[in-house]
Amino acid sequence: MDGPDADGPIDAVDAVVLGAVRSMWDAADPMPDDLVPHIEFAIDLAAPGEEFLRVSARHELAGARGEQARLITFTGTEITVLVDITGNADDSVRIDGWITPPAQVRVELRTAARTHRTSSDTGGRFAFDAVPHGLAQLHVRAPKGVTTPSIML
Amino acid sequence: MGQLLEAARSGCRDSVSEIVRELSPMLWHVARAQGLDRASAADVVQNTWLKLLTSWSDIRSPQALVSWLVTVTKRDAWRVRRSRDREDLVESNSFEVIVDDLPTPEERAVTKAAHQQLWTTMKRLPEQCQRLLRILAFTHRPDYTAISAELGMKRGTIGPTRGRCLAKLRTLLNDEAAGGDHDGRP
Numbered sequence: 001m002d003g004p005d006a007d008g009p010i011d012a013v014d015a016v017v018l019g020a021v022r023s024m025w026d027a028a029d030p031m032p033d034d035l036v037p038h039i040e041f042a043i044d045l046a047a048p049g050e051e052f053l054r055v056s057a058r059h060e061l062a063g064a065r066g067e068q069a070r071l072i073t074f075t076g077t078e079i080t081v082l083v084d085i086t087g088n089a090d091d092s093v094r095i096d097g098w099i100t101p102p103a104q105v106r107v108e109l110r111t112a113a114r115t116h117r118t119s120s121d122t123g124g125r126f127a128f129d130a131v132p133h134g135l136a137q138l139h140v141r142a143p144k145g146v147t148t149p150s151i152m153l
Numbered sequence: 154m155g156q157l158l159e160a161a162r163s164g165c166r167d168s169v170s171e172i173v174r175e176l177s178p179m180l181w182h183v184a185r186a187q188g189l190d191r192a193s194a195a196d197v198v199q200n201t202w203l204k205l206l207t208s209w210s211d212i213r214s215p216q217a218l219v220s221w222l223v224t225v226t227k228r229d230a231w232r233v234r235r236s237r238d239r240e241d242l243v244e245s246n247s248f249e250v251i252v253d254d255l256p257t258p259e260e261r262a263v264t265k266a267a268h269q270q271l272w273t274t275m276k277r278l279p280e281q282c283q284r285l286l287r288i289l290a291f292t293h294r295p296d297y298t299a300i301s302a303e304l305g306m307k308r309g310t311i312g313p314t315r316g317r318c319l320a321k322l323r324t325l326l327n328d329e330a331a332g333g334d335h336d337g338r339p
Contacts, residue, residue, distance in 0.1 A: 010319075017326065019290075024268045031177060035199070036174050036177055043170075052204070149200065
């Protein structure tokens with residue numbers, strides 16, 4: 001049986017078919033609900049001229065005692081930041097970080113509520129002992145300011 | 154979209170947000186169609202929007218915006234996929250690595266009868282057509298021409314015309330409607 005030809009203009013039936021394809025894929029593989037809020041969060045806090053790092057790796061690990069950790073690596077043109085996110089007993093979150101190449105710099109963790117501040121040591125290591133769960137973004141004042149995409153703690 | 158784009162280019166945050174909401178689903182499916190897991194696809198989509206922040210001045214029309222977004226997302230997803238395939242997972246004595254994403258197989262998610270039927274039909278199409286139609290389904294009609302090149306289709310294959318893939322799908326649907334139960338669907 002001959003169907004509609006490839007060179008014909010897109011018609012109303014095509015629109016219905018594509019609508020059904022969209023509906024099917026929305027059911028089979030929906031975009032996560034939190035993705036747009038994550039993006040808006042990152043954009044809202046972006047300062048002009050900052051470079052955004054990109055997530056280059058993610059791992060989840062289970063420790064011997066059953067605690068869970070997330071490792072995320074952020075990569076930029078001149079700097080790499082590795083963070084290790086773990087839960088504290090009081091439901092806050094601990095972040096351990098490493099900056100490569102090692103540098104002693106100011107590091108900020110921006111959340112909706114406030115900005116937490118610390119510095120890395122000469123080895124590039126930094127930590128935030130207890131921060132709340134929620135969307136956050138790291139900002140490193142390396143030679144020029146760099147920022148990560150937003151992550152969920 | 155044209156007015157929205159102009160407002161976004163001049164820095165209106167609400168317009169930027171609306172464009173993000175409007176076009177992210179399309180980019181999600183571009184990234185996933187490249188074979189990325191859900192977390193990586195989300196990262197790639199977020200990364201595309203962050204890159205856009207410094208590229209607004211290069212983009213002069215809604216078609217150019219869609220084209221730019223799809224291109225950046227597709228290339229980035231391909232790059233991530235390639236680097237993941239080569240990555241050696243480090244294993245240590247005291248930790249075990251959990252696969253960070255255990256997606257439910259898509260077949261399990263497609264439960265409604267209507268979706269299942271279309272799902273089965275689409276699986277009969279060539280892979281490239283399946284991918285193309287998945288992304289086209291999330292794109293507005295005027296943008297088809299803009300993204301056809303980025304999606305690897307011959308220029309003019311998709312545009313104001315329906316193209317080979319959509320024609321194929323229509324034919325399969327016609328055949329099934331004629332040969333199977335008559336339920337009035339095209």
